[in-house]
Amino acid sequence: MAKRTIVPFGPQHPVLPEPIHLDLVLEDETVVEAIPSIGYIHRGLEKLCEIKDFEQMVYVVERICGICSFGHGWGACASMEGALGIKIPERAEYLRTILHELGRVHSHLLWLGLMADAFGFESLFYHCWRIRETVLDLFEKNTGGRVVFSICKPGGMRKDISNENLQEMVKVLNGLKADIKEVTDTFIQDASVKNRMTGVGVLTKEEAMELCAVGPTVRGSGVRQDIRLTGDHGVYKELGFEPCVEEAGDCMARTVVRIREVFQSIELIEKAVEMIPDGPVDMKVPKKVEGEFAIRLEQPRGEAFYYAKGQGTKFLKRMRVRTPTNINIPALVKMLGGADLADVPVLVLTIDPCISCTER
Amino acid sequence: MSAAYVTKSPWVVHYDGSSCNGCDIEVLACLTPGYDVERFGIINCGNPKHADVFLVTGSVNEQNKGIVKQIYEQMPEPKVVVAVGICACSGGIFKDCYNVMGGVDQVIPVDAYVPGCAARPEAIIDAVVKGLGVLQAKRDAMVNKVEAPAEEAEDAKAIEAAEDAVTEEKKAVAVPPIFTMAEIKVNTMDFLKK
Numbered sequence: 263m264a265k266r267t268i269v270p271f272g273p274q275h276p277v278l279p280e281p282i283h284l285d286l287v288l289e290d291e292t293v294v295e296a297i298p299s300i301g302y303i304h305r306g307l308e309k310l311c312e313i314k315d316f317e318q319m320v321y322v323v324e325r326i327c328g329i330c331s332f333g334h335g336w337g338a339c340a341s342m343e344g345a346l347g348i349k350i351p352e353r354a355e356y357l358r359t360i361l362h363e364l365g366r367v368h369s370h371l372l373w374l375g376l377m378a379d380a381f382g383f384e385s386l387f388y389h390c391w392r393i394r395e396t397v398l399d400l401f402e403k404n405t406g407g408r409v410v411f412s413i414c415k416p417g418g419m420r421k422d423i424s425n426e427n428l429q430e431m432v433k434v435l436n437g438l439k440a441d442i443k444e445v446t447d448t449f450i451q452d453a454s455v456k457n458r459m460t461g462v463g464v465l466t467k468e469e470a471m472e473l474c475a476v477g478p479t480v481r482g483s484g485v486r487q488d489i490r491l492t493g494d495h496g497v498y499k500e501l502g503f504e505p506c507v508e509e510a511g512d513c514m515a516r517t518v519v520r521i522r523e524v525f526q527s528i529e530l531i532e533k534a535v536e537m538i539p540d541g542p543v544d545m546k547v548p549k550k551v552e553g554e555f556a557i558r559l560e561q562p563r564g565e566a567f568y569y570a571k572g573q574g575t576k577f578l579k580r581m582r583v584r585t586p587t588n589i590n591i592p593a594l595v596k597m598l599g600g601a602d603l604a605d606v607p608v609l610v611l612t613i614d615p616c617i618s619c620t621e622r
Numbered sequence: 623m624s625a626a627y628v629t630k631s632p633w634v635v636h637y638d639g640s641s642c643n644g645c646d647i648e649v650l651a652c653l654t655p656g657y658d659v660e661r662f663g664i665i666n667c668g669n670p671k672h673a674d675v676f677l678v679t680g681s682v683n684e685q686n687k688g689i690v691k692q693i694y695e696q697m698p699e700p701k702v703v704v705a706v707g708i709c710a711c712s713g714g715i716f717k718d719c720y721n722v723m724g725g726v727d728q729v730i731p732v733d734a735y736v737p738g739c740a741a742r743p744e745a746i747i748d749a750v751v752k753g754l755g756v757l758q759a760k761r762d763a764m765v766n767k768v769e770a771p772a773e774e775a776e777d778a779k780a781i782e783a784a785e786d787a788v789t790e791e792k793k794a795v796a797v798p799p800i801f802t803m804a805e806i807k808v809n810t811m812d813f814l815k816k
């Protein structure tokens with residue numbers, strides 16, 4: 263048996279935008295075991311809700327993660343609205359869906375870029391991020407922020423987006439499609455990319471279900487699981503949503519799922535803009551929260567869970583968030599066992615890790 | 623971009639303290655097309671030993687303060703630290719969290735602060751460029767130190783003057799483009815009161 267060595271990976275590492283630490287136990291060049299340790303970005307947000315009232319809490323929850331910040335804001339608002347027992351106007355629900363899907367486009371493009379960087383294809387990385395800038399411009403134009411928007415609030419939206427702006431958004435996105443296709447075709451067809459991703463980090467359907475993986479990670483293993491199907495948030499039921507599923511379970515399959523979701527999100531936005539009703543986007547909310555409520559949301563990275571419990575004052579008693587990366591770490595550890603050392607960056611990125619979500 | 627400062631291409635190393643990712647992706651957005659600081663020769667390198675500028679996002683906590691310090695110590699002199707985002711300046715929105723110690727300046731000396739949540743790429747680029755001024759001053763100070771060993775008294779004077787220049791420069795530069803730290807604090811307090 264070869265001698266075992268332990269290689270520390272992270273927290274500061276060129277491929278990691280965020281700190282996570284892995285102890286890789288190696289036998290020659292093969293990883294036998296990976297021991298993750300986290301806690302570098304823990305801030306203690308859930309405790310903060312005791313000193314911030316429930317409307318201020320939205321700003322804090324949005325900053326759980328700057329990549330899916332809209333989704334987090336939505337989740338927090340939806341859970342508080344549930345606890346308050348109010349139903350927001352339909353137009354607000356549509357707007358939230360549209361912005362959430364736009365967030366998915368930006369998040370997946372960002373991930374595609376980071377993935378390309380992880381296997382050393384730098385120009386592909388730059389092209390993905392170039393396209394993403396256009397999406398960010400759309401965000402900036404319609405919400406005022408590039409990464410953190412604060413446009414959701416309990417009771418609806420802080421401001422309306424005019425129908426002309428929405429139509430222009432669709433036009434810009436449709437114009438982007440050709441660009442996105444050119445870049446994503448490289449992922450699917452380029453031989454060097456294929457060599458790095460096909461058959462790497464296979465997670466079978468059984469394993470994925472047993473480890474409770476979520477989001478594109480589980481959909482890449484052939485499981486039709488998507489919280490948008492439940493229809494308890496947004497207007498996905500009205501839009502006729504069907505998740506993208508791939509069977510192979512390797513890095514390539516997970517990439518293809520995300521690529522298909524980019525196009526699917528653009529279609530969903532287009533449909534939603536066609537169907538959006540006129541009307542108010544905001545309503546009065548009670549000043550005190552009582553009761554409790556939990557809601558699940560499909561974030562770009564998978565299922566996120568939000569729980570709010572009031573105590574009859576403007577402060578919440580408890581705000582609980584469970585995020586997708588947290589749930590996907592066991593799947594990552596499983597994939598790392600038996601992998602090549604050179605594949606570790608690709609595998610770490612394949613679950614689309616968001617450490618600041620995980621640790622809050 | 624003041625070309626006089628760019629005597630060589632400055633390399634940056636980036637570390638995420640306990641940020642929300644918002645500022646990190648803006649740092650990366652600076653490097654990628656759209657803002658593209660690579661045209662000035664600024665590259666993001668993963669290795670602190672190669673870097674001149676240290677970009678820190680997010681505040682420090684018990685778990686990561688050692689790492690921030692380590693990265694800082696591994697960087698060769700002269701070096702410049704830029705705190706990106708209000709989290710890195712003072713703790714920002716997470717200031718009251720139990721696991722947040724406050725700004726990065728609690729652990730390592732910071733040369734430029736970038737306000738904003740999330741900090742805008744333009745502001746980050748501005749801070750790096752200002753940081754280059756500090757870098758140049760520090761470099762000059764080092765050169766003077768080496769070049770003037772002859773007369774003790776003059777030597778000391780030269781060093782003093784050089785150090786003065788550095789602090790002067792720092793004073794001029796450490797101030798973010800629009801507000802000073804104190805002003806930001808006051809402004810934020812006012813805003814919160816409203």
Ligand code: SF4
Nearest residue numbers: 641642644707709739
């Ligand atoms: S300053 Fe704001 S956007 Fe930047 S890391 Fe802190 S919370 Fe996130």
